[in-house]
Amino acid sequence: MTAKPLTTSIVKKFIPARKSKSRKGDNGVVLIVGGSYIYHGAPILSSVAALRSGTDLVYTCVPKINVSATRSVSPNLIVIPLVDQKLTRGAVNKLIGALPHNLDSATIGMGLAIQEKNALLHLVKSLLDRDVRLSLDASALIPEVLPLLKDKNVVVTPHAGEFKRLFGESPPNSKKERIKSVEKFAKKFGITVLLKGATDVISNGKTTFLYEKKIPAMTVGGTGDVLSGLVAGLLSKNRNTLESASAATFINGLVGKIVQKKLGLHMTSMDLLDEIPLAMKPFDKIV
DSSP, X not given: OOEEEOOHHHHHTTSOOBOTTOOTTTTOEEEEEOXXXXXXXXXXXXXXXXXXXXXXXXXXXXXXXXXXXXXXXXXXXXXXXXXXXXXXXXXXXXXXXXXXXXXXXXXXXXXXXXXXXXXXXXXXXXXXXXTOEEEEOGGGOOGGGHHHHTTSSEXXXXXXXXXXXXXXXXXXXXXXXXXXXXXXXXXXXXXXXXEOSSEEEEEOSSOEEXXXXXXXXXXXXXXXHHHHHHHHHHHTTOOOHHHHHHHHHHHHHHHHHHHHHHHTTOOXXXXXXXXXXXXXXXXXXXX
């Protein structure tokens, strides 16, 4: 199959219009699960990115030791404490009981410390059983999760190392072979794979898009967390995982270009968050 470079005209088709008479919750309800004693910032970046994408409500679930820090960053986040410092079966059971019933999408894994693999599997299965669209990143990308994902509305967002851990094969260096590898695993598991790199490769096994970044300032930590939040935010409004992941990749790149032009090679991931509305403005539609 032919891989197509993402363009503004393509991405415009992937971002739904907002109804002029819509009410709170109609434009997406998102869950973010992440964070640990060391990595408290990752789920914050994802959560604010999801809100900036135009999502109405974001529930941010972090370990209780991170709750105060998370709440202090933004009054816009609805913070749900994870009762243990790491993801355990007991913590997942309590979380599931606390979740709203109108969740549209969720992203799991950014900075998340997982004590029990079965806890992650239980959380993923419970959300999929509720027809919640999922984006998995970082520590949530383990091979044991793959059987649960088959033919579901799921995006996985690995970098090269996580790709190897998840699928058991390193992505090739050759762009052509890299594309084939992504397409192979996307088709095998019936999911959308977003392989991050100098050129992002996004495929559902049938259609493939490419986004060549050329944004060296975006090597700073946390840009992938922003991307995960954008994926979840766009998934909350568009059930098509390939379209949402592709749009998120494109928007993340546009934001990176805006900030790099403004700050040069001295950006932080927090700098990206305030520029998301500017990057998304050309895609805004009201009906």
